[in-house]
Amino acid sequence: MLDIRIIREQTDRVKARLRLRGGDGWQSIDEVLSLDESRRKAETEKQSLQSERNRVSRDIGIAKKQGGDTAGVEARMRAIGDRITQLDREAGELDARQEALLLGIPNLPHEACPEGQSAEDNPEVRVWGAKPDFKFEPKDHVTLGKSLGLFDFESAVKITGSAFVVYRGQGARLERALINFLLDLHTREHGYTEILPPFLVNAASLTGTTQLPKFSDQLYHCPEDGLYLAPTAEVPVTNLHRDEIVDTASLPIKYTAYTPCFRREAGAAGVGTRGLIRMHQFDKVELVKITLPDQSMEELEKLTADAEKVLQLLGLHYRVIELCTGDIGFGSAKTYDIEVWAPGQGTYLEVSSCSNFGDYQARRMKLRYKDPETKKNVFAHTLNGSGTALARLYVALLETCQREDGSIALPAALQAYFGAAEIRG
RNA sequence: GGAGAGAUGGCUGAGUGGUCGAAAGCAACGCUUUGCUAAAGCGUCGUAGCCCUUAAAGGCUACCGAGGGUUCGAAUCCCUCUCUCUCCGCCA
Numbered sequence: 001m002l003d004i005r006i007i008r009e010q011t012d013r014v015k016a017r018l019r020l021r022g023g024d025g026w027q028s029i030d031e032v033l034s035l036d037e038s039r040r041k042a043e044t045e046k047q048s049l050q051s052e053r054n055r056v057s058r059d060i061g062i063a064k065k066q067g068g069d070t071a072g073v074e075a076r077m078r079a080i081g082d083r084i085t086q087l088d089r090e091a092g093e094l095d096a097r098q099e100a101l102l103l104g105i106p107n108l109p110h111e112a113c114p115e116g117q118s119a120e121d122n123p124e125v126r127v128w129g130a131k132p133d134f135k136f137e138p139k140d141h142v143t144l145g146k147s148l149g150l151f152d153f154e155s156a157v158k159i160t161g162s163a164f165v166v167y168r169g170q171g172a173r174l175e176r177a178l179i180n181f182l183l184d185l186h187t188r189e190h191g192y193t194e195i196l197p198p199f200l201v202n203a204a205s206l207t208g209t210t211q212l213p214k215f216s217d218q219l220y221h222c223p224e225d226g227l228y229l230a231p232t233a234e235v236p237v238t239n240l241h242r243d244e245i246v247d248t249a250s251l252p253i254k255y256t257a258y259t260p261c262f263r264r265e266a267g268a269a270g271v272g273t274r275g276l277i278r279m280h281q282f283d284k285v286e287l288v289k290i291t292l293p294d295q296s297m298e299e300l301e302k303l304t305a306d307a308e309k310v311l312q313l314l315g316l317h318y319r320v321i322e323l324c325t326g327d328i329g330f331g332s333a334k335t336y337d338i339e340v341w342a343p344g345q346g347t348y349l350e351v352s353s354c355s356n357f358g359d360y361q362a363r364r365m366k367l368r369y370k371d372p373e374t375k376k377n378v379f380a381h382t383l384n385g386s387g388t389a390l391a392r393l394y395v396a397l398l399e400t401c402q403r404e405d406g407s408i409a410l411p412a413a414l415q416a417y418f419g420a421a422e423i424r425g
Numbered sequence: 426g427g428a429g430a431g432a433u434g435g436c437u438g439a440g441u442g443g444u445c446g447a448a449a450g451c452a453a454c455g456c457u458u459u460g461c462u463a464a465a466g467c468g469u470c471g472u473a474g475c476c477c478u479u480a481a482a483g484g485c486u487a488c489c490g491a492g493g494g495u496u497c498g499a500a501u502c503c504c505u506c507u508c509u510c511u512c513c514g515c516c517a
Binding site: 051055056059073074 | 435442444472474484485486487496498
């Protein structure tokens with residue numbers, strides 16, 4: 001959520017930054033401002049009447065104790081009370097509309113975010129490794145998985161539906177090995193604290209991390225209980241500190257969490273048609289940071305590096321791109337995407353999106369720290385990124401590490417976790 | 426699912442219609458003193474919004490789990506909801 005004061009005081013700059021996103025978010029700025037003005041007017045009148053009521057009511061109490069007749073004043077106060085009720089309703093309604101609009105306005109792209117209209121304009125930041133050179137025609141992961149018996153989609157269709165998968169045997173073990181490898185890497189080598197959160201979350205949490213109210217169509221919802229399946233561990237983990245004033249000395253807070261992620265993928269093209277690449281449920285190990293404002297950009301670089309380390313240790317070729325203003329996510333001020341090479345697909349697959357949200361999420365969830373200098377409560381900065389998503393990592397791993405005979409040669413870093421050096425049918 | 430109890434400031438905990446934003450204690454912070462690894466005295470010590478200000482200062486309003494209601498006036502009375510605890514039931 002944007003700071004209404006900044007919208008008030010730097011209207012032109014706010015609009016200009018929002019325009020760089022290419023959407024129509026900036027168009028509601030004028031409406032927000034006019035609501036804000038009406039709201040404050042109603043508020044001010046209400047408060048001065050409340051002040052009068054407080055004062056007179058006190059006098060009535062005193063007069064009554066002395067046996068005075070207060071019927072006349074009481075009648076007048078009744079009228080003022082009615083007016084207060086009316087103004088309160090007005091102010092409340094204006095406030096709700098202003099809040100609703102503000103929740104629908106995306107974050108301002110950071111000055112460091114490259115300008116551009118669409119994904120076409122995303123600059124490549126760096127490349128690690130190179131596309132593997134196969135002496136044979138590499139197979140895709142669906143073919144490899146089928147011949148090795150690692151997973152199957154038909155069973156998932158029977159028990160659930162399309163775009164779900166059942167891992168079996170060595171396939172299930174590989175998924176588990178990857179999860180353990182990732183969590184150990186981030187906790188032991190990178191200093192993150194492991195969290196195992198609930199997979200169902202409430203509406204307040206989803207509002208805090210921006211999935212609600214705007215993206216409700218992407219969420220699985222249990223209306224009887226008011227709960228949603230978490231689309232990413234970002235939601236439960238960042239919201240651990242919602243409505244808190246965190247100890248300044250504890251910053252930066254660094255969490256990592258494994259969770260399955262549930263996404264309806266409404267309107268997404270090709271759901272369920274390309275193997276493991278886009279699923280309604282997939283595993284992910286997430287990285288979340290809460291930092292001081294002046295450290296968040298530096299922490300974003302570190303977080304991205306922590307995610308990249310995964311691919312380096314697994315020997316998977318990848319590139320890092322920076323999302324331009326026209327392509328960054330709703331709440332993000334700056335984002336790096338990490339894309340791993342999948343030889344069987346002949347494309348790069350996004351396995352991590354590392355974002356600095358500035359104070360945008362923190363303001364929504366009232367996540368603050370006390371500035372030791374000024375003694376004021378200040379909104380912290382929040383960051384997150386996948387470290388990494390599992391399904392696509394699995395795809396890249398199978399397709400990169402395949403041998404001509406269809407077996408998989410596991411990277412050294414994974415062998416102890418998997419309990420073998422290779423996968424054979 | 427059934428029955429009961431409860432929810433007050435960082436914590437403990439008073440307060441059942443009228444200067445209560447809220448006693449007291451603890452913790453924290455600052456100063457002073459004694460001196461030593463602790464103690465005493467004094468002071469400060471919630472959050473947010475609005476107004477006025479370049480700002481500081483100041484004024485006002487709201488908040489005692491959440492939302493409604495009664496009343497001139499609500500932490501206090503009434504209703505609904507949420508959460509916590511205890512017991513029963515069910516259950517991995």
